[in-house]
Amino acid sequence: MMKKIGWQGGRSQFIVRSSEIDARGLATLPSLLTYMQEAAWDNTATLGISIYDLLEKGLTWVLQRMRVEMFRYPKHREELTVETWASGQEKVFLHRDFRLYSQERELLGQATSVWLVMDVAKRQMVAVPDFITAVAVAPGRASLPFAKGKLPVLAEVAYEQHTTVRWHHTDLNRHVNNTWYLRWALASLPVELLEQAYLRELDIIFRAESTLNDTVVAAASPAFESNTYLHRLYNQLTGKELVQAKSNWKYEPTKLN
Template identity: 70%
Template structure:
């Protein structure tokens, strides 16, 4: 049985921080994706390995919890491991550590395989299911259940999909949706609160030339907000999310 975990190290760069000097959540999720890429490359199941078969990985759901945000130039380590597998799903977990092993944040995610020609989801291919998943750490609880539906937007933005929003799969990269969801908040909220947790479900892809409508509204619970990103052209829901915030001490 082959261990499926590994670690990758990063230093927070100046173009990845907010006005407080702390790493933004999209930047931290990018680190997680990079660590996952390194890990899957070692295991022989990377996106490049799938592309040889006209297939690719797509993210279906991700829940991120942040306990403390690293600051500019701070070095961090991202541990990641394949934590489980089902017929069409691969589960992957992440933990972010400081240099003194403080747990800064953690995430759980669900991945699927897409046929690049048909643009349809397919079962995990044999060379992936043949991999014995031996988690190097205790799996985090899966993000399960449906998220509450946003009924009426309190804030809304229309965002055209441009060239630099597109990734190797020729659709909007998943961190961009997180950025768009957060950018829809008014500045006053972003200045007074800090994101503690986000649970995001990816339902459909947007491509170059589309316009994405990002909507957000408060949920019934305090400091909890619901998000919906949809296609302006078709009305199709692209992304659904729930974010949880903490009040900042002034």
């Protein structure tokens, strides 16, 4: 049974920088995911359960899944607000939601995510500690539908890209940061798609770690659904699956920029 934990949400402001846009002058989805995770960091810091607080106890946060829906991509220099709040708990899975707003309070996008707590030394997931579940604040935001269920399996590979993990791909947890996986997944797609369409929906599951000097293979192929692609990232040496994702694209620039 799901346990509602009602953490207090937070708001963080961002300005889209030149290093975070594509050739059309719009923020990339990996950049927006970085904003969301920074906002989550801000919120957990105010509650005393940031990644730094966890690291002092030999633990850390790990993103397990994220489902994103975009309505409009912000432009270069546009200011936006990310609102985030913890929306529930199911066993070892902690849910956190996000909404992105323009200065005029236009809803640009929204996302729901699933987080786990990992033992840094053992590199294993652990039960949610009491000092996290004990954070008691008033609820007040309705949760988005949780990201659940299996994604279709990528059967035949149409596009593929290989990348060797370098130092700047890794983060505080000493493994590849999740936004790099997304960049590699998207980079494997045809340039024509990236130039002409907009990523409307993304469901991405992070299954395993990769570390320095690993070679990551990003494979993709069109799905049965129109303008939809399946993605699979795996370790070239071991064949171990690292990421599974599904992306949906729209050729409707008037609605997304």
